[in-house]
Amino acid sequence: MPIPKYIPLIAFSLLLGSCNNKQSAAKQKKEPIVEEVAPSAIQVLNFGTFHMGYTSDSKTIEFDEYDKKNVDSIHQIAKKLARFKPTVLIVETVPDYNPTLQKNYATYLSDSTSTFEEPNEVELLAFEVGRLSGTKEIWGIDHKLQYNYGIGFEIDNAIDSVTLNRFQSDPFAAIPNLNLFESGLSLPEKLKRMNHPKVLDLLITANADILTYAGTEEGFEGADEAAKYYQRNLRIYSNLNRLNLKKTDRVFILMGGSHTAFLREFMERDENYEMVDTFNYLN
Template sequence: MTLNYFKAACLTLLITLHFSCNLKEGKSSESETISTNTQTDTVKKTASKIPVLNIGSFHFRFTPDAHKVEFNEEGASEQAEIRALNEMLAKFKPTIICVERTPENEAEINEAYQAYLKNNDKLDSNYGETSMVAFEIARLNGIKKIYGIDHHMEYNYNIGNEMVNSIDSLTYNAYIQNPFAHDPEFNVNPEELSLLDHFKLMNTPKYQDFLMNINADILTYVGSENGFEGADEATKLYQRNLRMFSNINRIPMKSTDRVFILSGGLHAAFIASLMKRSPKYELVDPLAYLK
């Protein structure tokens, strides 16, 4: 038996004995302490996890992404579609709203939000989906502050086309040439969909897996003979989204809070994958509100 194995076995035994003693002595094991940098909040283990409505969106206005959906956010019909969408999502009744903006930009976003509260006859398109969707949902629920959770990192999604691939160029090239071969239902022109149908498509688990695969995981098939250039590039995307998740965890929360998150579809996919395994959060099905 190795020393590490012996230590692990002892740790497991101690945990088991501690739990057994609590039961025998009638001690309550229903509470635990969740600590953040700003507060300590005690919640019951038996209580529900904090519900989260995690919504993936395309970018309404400016986007640094490789692909942009043409969308006239100033059009009367588009404004009406967004208002209808907002009313659906607002029924979640969030107490905390997070958007794809960095914490450093929170002051600017919240200043714009306060201005919108004073004049909301027309949706504010200055910050794309952040101001057109998140601002209105926050207003409808009487929320005073919006949190930024984004974290910027450089990422070269095109590295597979910029180097000689010695790992598995066959799989990579075939996938890039036809990423819809295994998921033909996603081979649609989003500009031909209604706003609601587009959001429904983007917020299904299968589509989120597709986004993670085409933007990150496929790069694990790319690299030099003895290198991991593709995987290392994909790691940056994972790292960025892990840091975004850490930013969510920085927000002071109570067990009674309800969290609404609005971000790009790929970020929403990463956040969903992390939320599913979280001891703190419980994902709410977006399609329960997108109807």
Template sequence: MIFILFLSISYGQKIKVLNVGTFHMAGTTDARKVEFDVNDKNRIEETNEIARMLAQFKPTVICVEVVPSENEGINLDYSKFITDPNHKANYKGEIELIAYQVGKLAGVKRIYGIDEQATASYNYFIWKELQDQVDSLTSINYMKAAFKGFDEVDELPSTISKIKLMNTKEYWEASINVNADILTHNATQGNFEGADEAAKFYRRNLRIYSNLNQIPLSENDRVFILMGATHTAFLNEFIKRSPKYELIDLTDYLK
């Protein structure tokens, strides 16, 4: 009876969210990266086409992988990008090539950084560095298989095909496993070394979600989020259960 009651609760109109994962186009310190030349004219044209398709979502707010303390700086940079065709953007890669372009095409007034770095440092490599583990084979075997899957991204011929793959359920689940859940198998007897490292990554992504929730939004807003695909995977899990937001299918726009 209680379960049925909760299902019947109405929260009013939800805010539509287009949550898109990408690789970092201007380089990254992440353990894995996709090769991408930001000066290649063909790649630039590809990102322009992606931006044109995503702009059809008609966002009113854009969120990117920048910490909130940089909001003033990124909005100044974005404003110059919109008004001055000769401006060289300070925020490179996918922010300039996709987020700024989507914003310009859709008439977005403001960009928000929602990243969180205070809890960003964790030992991702504990799965192979921890000594005397109760079970090391589960992580090792999973990682080997997952890395082969992630290598498929590099092998795809176009930027749009890479982004499409990075926004599939299978890719998101593998990203969460590789970066967090699989580490729970790495522990010495009676301890939680891997789980504690995974918790740090969960904490970072929960704080990213909290940053999103602190943005002043109305039910008429439409939010476009562009972040590294692993953050997208976590945000999808949080957003899909939210009473406030409605996730929009990327395939409605990225053809």
């Protein structure tokens, strides 16, 4: 019986298909399998603010924490920051206050219309960021340590009273376009300026380093006071490191600007943390 002429064509097609399948399989074997890589460091949004309620700071920014427009503006900022999706909130309260802090936060999560007797940036901003992000954990890491900002005016300064007085009379002279006390600034603009790297550097100088220009003939009164502020912030950092944070955590830290500045310095040199760009969440 004669073989139909179309059989060889079918056989060739099958052979070609078989070759293609083998080549495809070989190609698939060569392609690397992409796996999700766990972050090598804890992601941190390190955010500085002025104190929105009572504060003992020597210089403060006027702010009415009970004004509805202010609260609405804060919540708009919280909405932007919540895009970071933190798993942990860190705020400027002492660890001993954690049970109360966590109780207040739970109350806010169950009813965001809850009001607090003396609200500040913790209740107004951190709580709202956490609510929008579904964050469960919140911790305070502050450490109280008294020191004297005004030591340079209380001693017979034999180091350099000219430099000290010039700086303290106008700390923003070198960066006037970032002055936090400029009149008419909106809340978002104030917070953008607060988190600018040049302002964070300035806050370390204003709160500590400038005091190295104050001291008696053979004394180090200013430097010793500045050392206390470094010590306080190092202890705050130590409190942060006491927390059982995981590499997969995303941590939102809300502190007064000078603490944010010190934490930035410490975390930049610490392989356990990786700070994200704050302005990615403010713009």
